[in-house]
Amino acid sequence: MFNKIRRHIVGAVTILLAVTIIAAGCSNNSSNDKVRVAEVTRSIFYAPQYVAIEKGFFEEEGIEIDLTTTWGGDKTMTTLLSNGADIALVGSETTIYVYAQGTNDPVINFAQLTQTDGTFLVAREKPETFAWDQLKGSTFLGQRKGGMPQMAGEFGLRKHGIDPHKDLNLIQNIEFANIANSFASGTGDYVQLFEPTASLFEQEGIGHIVASFGKESGKIPYTTFMTKQSYLNENEDVIERFTRGLYKAQQWVDSHSAKEIAEVIAPYFDDTPIDLIETVTQRYKEQHSYATNPILDIEEWNNLQTIMDEAGELPKQVDHDILVNTEIAEKVAQ
Template sequence: MPKLRIAEVTRSIFYAPQYVAIEKGFFKDEGLEVELTTTWGGDKTMTALLSDGTDIALVGSETSIYVYAQGANDPVINFASLAQTDGTFLVSREKNDNFSWEQLKGKTFLGQRKGGMPQMVGEFVLKKNGINPQSDLKLIQNVDFANISSAFASGTGDFVQLFEPTASLFEQEGVGYIVASFGNESGQLPYTTFMAKESYINENEEIIEKFTRAIYNAQKWVASSSTKEISKAIHSYFEDTELEVIEIVVDRYKNQGSFASNPLISEENWNHLQHIMAESGELPKKIHYKTLVDNKFAKKVMNE
């Protein structure tokens, strides 16, 4: 087997099963040698995939829709689910034991970058809870992803939408307090999936099958293992984060069902993703489920 190149959109505890697959030898069991690169951003990840700079990308499914809508001759196909909810949390500057979404009205909300999936989910959840993002609060969306947490820490915003482990670290430091989960509020969707170009999948079906089996074995291991065991297994990927914080984050993601329990991508979740994109005005056109999702490998390894 050749070395398999994987590009992940960011380095996140959200992707714990992927790191488990490496650390626990599930890829090695399949005869696969993997090379993991963090490409930091959906646009860069997709560019790497389309230019053959990587074989497999771990990124939000919305990127495959954007590529297809632009008329790609070799579409990008989603073949295995990894994270099945949004991974962000609503953090309040003030401690609040009786939070309600109404409390955001008239306040300043520091959201995620416009056009990204976290921002789309954020606006979807606000609307679901009776908040008009454009008129009921002051919405800030022009801060670069890498600077959102520092902007909030320096005094910008009454509320902020943050990924882990920053949200938990802010709680520990008294900078802010988690009051709601966007993942719980928005429901299941193919938030982050493994995908590859259609031509690569067709030419390397054995590799894709082995890869999917390794991910499924890691997903089963995560589902049956304790928070401490999972955190210890992935700690080397987050050396700057204390094990105690990783445990808090893993527990939070595990309890809200963020880690997909199997690689299957359901049609219901796919349609929900497009509904959220349409609500935010970011869906270029509706793409049929079977056009960009191939569950063949997931079904095979799950039925073994």
């Protein structure tokens, strides 16, 4: 049975399929260098994207970015499918969900931004020495069923001999926006959190980071830039220049300190102290979450599908060359 995320995406595909087919012939051509990007959320996890904008790397390639935060995988994909955006930044699993519904204008992953999961395991009590079997019998606040964070989290737990549905009191009925508040209010012994909340909780003594699900799940195309095949066909030059601007930013992030990166991306996080942005950036750099080039390779793609399959959320196996275009990224990275 499709999970909630997939049901939303399926609904979007069903309603918008006819519109998408018609609109495919009406796309803007490459003479329009304004590119509308819909990001799934606003996150320090996406630092290279903001660096590319702030350091003028997209502008150097003749690209003007119109960035919108769409807050959720289903909303982001709906925005892309309905021509509300030219490019989406969201988890690659969404392209598989859409493809499984039989669309004739599939969504193609063309540039990878992050290559690990971005969540951390936070314990209420700080152990003298952490061991994964300490979680057995505990109350665990997980992420939304079927979403990439939860699937990667479950993969990490199983890796250490923990069945998340048998060995834990797993809570998954709390809305994403309320998970952190629920833990802060006293619910749960452990929680799976994104940054900067995980580090903020540690600073405030609410919880303690004891493990990284990004390290446990290995390299996966966690967040990628994607576009409809029709847009790619008609605007390949724009996509190539966009990818080149991104690659410049990826290289810049890889060669600069967390402090320097934090100073550049701070305008995107008005409510977050710059020292916290630096802490989070350093944590992501240390675990190699930021991809250093835009190439989404076969091994990462297969790892993604393995994680989805083990979670019972993979609708069908899809070959790498069907939903991933590496030609542009490889050309840019040469």
